[in-house]
Amino acid sequence: MKSLIATLALTTALTLPGLAMARPVTLSTTMNNYGGNGAYLALYVTDASGAYVGSLWMAGGKSKYYKHLTDWAAATGGNTAEINGITGASVGSGRTLDISLDLADALFDAGYTLHIDAAVEDYRDSPNEIAVPLTSDGFGKSVQGRRYISSFTYR
Amino acid sequence: MTSRTILFLSATALGATLVLPAFAANAPIGHGLTSCDGVCAAVLEPLDAVPLVRVSDDHDEEDDDDDHGRRHDDDDDDCEGDGHGWRLFSRGDDDEDDCETPRGQNAPNSMNSGTPPANGLFGNGAAPKAVTN
DSSP states (O other): OHHHHHHHHHHHHHHHHHHHTEEEEEEEEEEOOOOSSOBEEEEEEEOTTSOEEEEEEEEOOOGGGGGGSHHHHHHHTTOGGGGTTOEEOOBOTTOEEEEEEEEEGGGTTTTOEEEEEEEOTTSOOEEEEEEEEOOSTTTTOOBOOSSSEEEEEEO | OOHHHHHHHHHHHHHHHHHHHHHHHOOOSSOGGGOOOTHHHHHHHHHHHSOOOOOOOOSOTTTTOOOTTOSOOOOSOOSSSOOSSOOOOOGGGTTOOOSOOOSSTTSOSOTTOSOOOSSSOBTTSOOOEEEEO
16 A cells, blocks of 8 residues: 555656646737738747747748748748748738647746737738737736737737 | 566556656757757758759749739749738638748648647647637
8 A cells, every 4th residue: 555655656746747847828819900911920939138939820821921020030030940830820800819839837937028920911010019028927918919919818 | 576566667657658748848948940969960960951952943933823813913923032012812822832932941841730849838749729710
């Protein structure tokens, strides 16, 4: 019986830290009714010094338009390897994009910032439309965009 | 083998199964694409150094211009070198990448291939799921 308890304690101790390393998050982006075609959005993270860390999602499938996501393109050189496997359709006017993912726990309360660049056909590019610090306190708080994004929330 | 030994071994295997993926996903946050070294680097870096060359171009840009009904289109080849404006596209082909990027490091694998980049942001290595409402 003692060995069983010891084994359970060991496996629990080994498992719990692993589960705590990721945090399930939903990134919700609601577009304004700007009236144009679907918007291209680049969601990416920078560290406390402002250096690009990595991309979380690319909304919009045609790489030739990625240069209009100017800050993302400048940070990555437009390298689409950065968004392999995390690319989806562009987001229409007035629509909401919900992205569910497990974010590394180390990203929160450590100076990291989530950015969204936006671009719409025939409209002005909007780099850094959203810039929101990743903090525990920021969960569920809505942030307003500058041009095309009505609101952004991570929860 | 005693039952105690069997129990210990099975518990260890269970713990390793649950924990190893989590530790693997806990790579240093940053640009994971450059973290290739050792045997990996020896195999992959020579491939990166070889430029991809398009060996055939037998289609006529004019004939293949399928931008039917677009509002204006005065730039048939805007995959490179055009520093201005959007090439207009219809909503119906948003997901179709018609840019002539070669397969390789500058072309996405696929839409939602299920394998996000190893940039350290994705806690468990699972691909995000996106829904548009």
